[in-house]
Amino acid sequence: MLIIRLSTLALLSCMHSRASASSAMSTAAADPAAIVQAGxxxxxxxxxxxxRMEDGRWTDEPTFAFINRKLDVPRYHVERNGSTVTITTKALKLEYDQGTKTAFSPSNLRVTMGDVVWTPKPEGVGDANKGNLLGTVRTLDGVDGWLDLDCANQDRYDxxxxxxxxxxxxxxxxxDTNRPRFTAPPEHMQAMGIGWYERPQVDEASDEECxxxxVEERRGCGEDSIVPLDCLGRGCCYDEDPESGPSCWYVPTRSHATRDWYFIGHGSPDGIDYKGTLKAMSKMMGKIPLLPRYAYGGGDSRY
Structure with missing residues (x-):
């Protein structure tokens, strides 16, 4: 019985992986009509x-989080005034000054939604996590008692x-910068149609490069709460207790010095629309697959 159950799980997992990878590779790139380039x-x-806001190296590959960007293109307007590019939709306005030498920063990028204004900070996405309804952690191993899910206060990197x-x-x-992404599987696995993913590989920055x-030129490489492993894995520099500036920063001369952010508004005519946001994001991120109840065995099956 156990062998049959495990075989069922393996088969379902393989089928889902194959379908997800095939679908993701074909819908990852957005409609060209939805794209605005500015420097x-x-x-x-x-x-x-x-x-979606990208700076530096662009990619159309599906990532672990975003597998579908080929959506119906909403109505929007683009205005170019000198070096400033303004994108206006029904819900928000994005302003970007492509004439600045730095990447996304408070001096060149701003998004406005009604009375709300967001700008990044040198160390990352700025106040975007203020008021966040919080997410989750990878594991509860070693946790004893209450656990703070505000990542800015979480000192356990693991x-x-x-x-x-x-x-x-x-x-x-x-x-979503340098997150694991789906790619074509190795040649010996292509016939199986199994999905394949990898984390973009970059060499760690040397002490001399860092x-x-x-300090005044350091440009943040990730969120304020980024852990050392993720920072170094991006080829960036890390200082656990910097005197000033971000704790994780880019080496400007490296080709991977890039950012890939998604501004996600929750707006609606009646105020904040959480359900609408989740519905929209499920189109980009995919629905979470659930195995049928019988696959979990007699203890969890209605049969």
Whole structure:
């Protein structure tokens, strides 16, 4: 009975992996009509409330979080005035100054939704996690008692704390930079049609490269709460207790110095619309698959 059950789980997992990978590879790239390029930056208008913001190296591959960007293109307007590019949808307005030498920063990027204004900070997505309804951690191993899910207060790096998609301030910003992505499987596995994913590989920055970046020129590489493992895995520099500036920063001369953010608004005519946001995000992130109850065995089956 156990062998049959495990075989069923393996088969269902394989079938889901194959279907997900095939679907993700074909729908990962957005409709060209939804894309606005501005110098080294690229913006993709996914919905009235959701805009993807890339700077540096762009990618159309599906990632662990975002597998579908080929959505119906919403109505939006683009205005170019000198070096400033303004994108306006029914729900928000994004302003970007492509004439600045730095990547996304408070001086060149701003998103406005009604009375709410968001700008990034040098160390990352800024106040985007303020009011967040919180997410989850990778494991509860070693946890004894109460656990703080506010990642800014979580000092256990091995938990890989992650913020949620919803916030009481009406928006969140998801950092998808250098996240694991789906790619074509190795040649010997292509016939099986099994999905394949990998984390973009970059060489760790040397001590000399990190020391060469002046404190005032440090540009954040990830969220404020990024853990050392993720920071170094992006080829960035890390200082657990910096005197000033971000704790994780880019080496500007490296080609991976990039950002891939998603501004996710929760707006609606009647105020914050959490259900509408989750419905919209499920189109981009996919629905969470659930195995049929019989696959879990007699103890969990109605049969």
């Amino acid at each position: 080294s930056a690229r913006f993709t208008v996914l919905t009235d409330d959701v805009i 938990l890989h704390c992650t913020y949620g998609l919803l916030s009481t301030q009406g928006y969140t910003v998801v950092d 020391a060469a970046v002046k």
